[in-house]
Amino acid sequence: MSPWNQTSPYTKSPWSSSPNTPFDENSPPNGLIGSLVREEGHIYSLAATGELLYTGSDSKNIRVWKNLKEFSAFKSASGLVKAIVISGEKIFTGHQDGKIRVWKVSARNPSVHKRAGTLPSLKDMIKGSLKPSNYIDYKGHRALWIKHSDAVSCLSLSLEQGLLYSGSWDKTLKVWRISDSKCIESINAHDDAVNSVVSGFDGLVFTGSADGTVKVWRRELQNKSTKHVSMQTLLKQECAVTALAVNPGASIVYCGSSDGLVNYWERDKQLSHGGTLKGHKLAVLCLAAAGNLVFSGSADKTICVWRKDGGDHTCLSVLTGHTGPVKCLAVENDQESSKKDQRWIVYSGSLDKSVKVWSVAEKAPDIHQMAMDQQYHHDPSYDQSSLPASQSFSNYREDN
Numbered sequence: 001m002s003p004w005n006q007t008s009p010y011t012k013s014p015w016s017s018s019p020n021t022p023f024d025e026n027s028p029p030n031g032l033i034g035s036l037v038r039e040e041g042h043i044y045s046l047a048a049t050g051e052l053l054y055t056g057s058d059s060k061n062i063r064v065w066k067n068l069k070e071f072s073a074f075k076s077a078s079g080l081v082k083a084i085v086i087s088g089e090k091i092f093t094g095h096q097d098g099k100i101r102v103w104k105v106s107a108r109n110p111s112v113h114k115r116a117g118t119l120p121s122l123k124d125m126i127k128g129s130l131k132p133s134n135y136i137d138y139k140g141h142r143a144l145w146i147k148h149s150d151a152v153s154c155l156s157l158s159l160e161q162g163l164l165y166s167g168s169w170d171k172t173l174k175v176w177r178i179s180d181s182k183c184i185e186s187i188n189a190h191d192d193a194v195n196s197v198v199s200g201f202d203g204l205v206f207t208g209s210a211d212g213t214v215k216v217w218r219r220e221l222q223n224k225s226t227k228h229v230s231m232q233t234l235l236k237q238e239c240a241v242t243a244l245a246v247n248p249g250a251s252i253v254y255c256g257s258s259d260g261l262v263n264y265w266e267r268d269k270q271l272s273h274g275g276t277l278k279g280h281k282l283a284v285l286c287l288a289a290a291g292n293l294v295f296s297g298s299a300d301k302t303i304c305v306w307r308k309d310g311g312d313h314t315c316l317s318v319l320t321g322h323t324g325p326v327k328c329l330a331v332e333n334d335q336e337s338s339k340k341d342q343r344w345i346v347y348s349g350s351l352d353k354s355v356k357v358w359s360v361a362e363k364a365p366d367i368h369q370m371a372m373d374q375q376y377h378h379d380p381s382y383d384q385s386s387l388p389a390s391q392s393f394s395n396y397r398e399d400n
Contacts, residue, residue, distance in 0.1 A: 030317040030364050033357040043349030046330040047084040056081025074113040083155040094152030120146045146183040158199040167194030200246040208241030214255050245287035256284030262296050279304035288329040297326030316364050324352030
């Protein structure tokens with residue numbers, strides 16, 4: 001059952017549904033389903049799987065929602081939850097204190113989530129501390145290489161290889177083997193904080209950093225062991241890279257930056273620069289891709305919905321309603337949609353302490369077409385100059 005067909009409000013949770021945004025069958029193809037206001041804190045992370053939505057904030061609670069009702073909650077020792085990823089019955093959360101916590105869904109009661117461990121484990125920390133060679137210097141302090149020395153800012157799973165990737169403000173990318181929770185590699189990936197990591201197509205891993213670069217990594221066999229090797233740098237710019245997303249079907253890498261731009265690269269063109277999407281006035285803080293769509297959330301409080309049409313991208317909608325920066329996005333297939341009418345459920349978390357739920361149709365008319373229709377039918381003086389630039393600039397230079 002689609003979440004917008006539910007009628008019950010959040011009577012026993014710190015969420016409240018907005019009375020001004022009921023779902024209407026006659027509502028626009030892309031629009032707000034519901035506004036959920038959280039009283040606990042700013043929303044920093046989201047993860048959706050099937051019927052469940054996980055939300056992380058700067059409170060100690062990680063909450064689980066099912067059909068827009070509170071389903072479960074579990075507490076962490078560290079307040080700020082900066083990243084959440086899900087692998088089967090395991091949930092991994094990245095925290096401000098540099099730890100990755102592992103949670104497991106109870107087989108007897110799916111609403112119960114139990115702490116299953118921490119990465120790295122206490123056992124590995126004690127074992128590693130016995131060897132002087134396991135220590136590195138971080139800001140003048142000795143630290144074990146298997147543990148992040150600063151906030152864990154991002155997580156990404158490679159289910160095919162059974163690996164978890166974590167990026168941190170300590171400038172490293174760490175690789176964890178999911179089967180035994182061991183850190184098998186630590187890479188000095190960037191010259192500044194790693195803000196985003198995503199496991200992509202062809203076994204590639206992409207990292208984006210506050211140093212303004214996007215790097216590509218590939219896992220290779222070296223002397224009977226595997227190591228991640230830097231393949232190329234896709235982008236090098238002055239402003240920080242804040243978000244990455246990969247469209248597996250179309251094999252496209254998207255990058256959001258603090259200048260409000262979204263750049264992308266295409267696998268079919270040997271990862272050459274495909275274009276730039278201009279739709280935001282302030283920094284892009286998060287990205288998500290699904291089907292032929294890519295969603296960009298920004299500090300300007302909006303979400304741009306872009307659709308890949310051939311070699312170009314067009315802007316379908318600008319979703320407005322948040323009163324604070326849009327910090328995180330998650331997308332799920334609408335189970336009631338069809339191939340002819342593909343629809344997506346989009347969750348957006350904001351520093352306004354709310355999560356909003358949107359319905360987005362892949363075949364909706366773009367805003368430029370709607371503006372032209374409005375100009376033709378209603379207002380001959382309608383000004384389109386403020387609409388997002390939907391074309392791709394194939395000759396865009398990275399040093400511009």
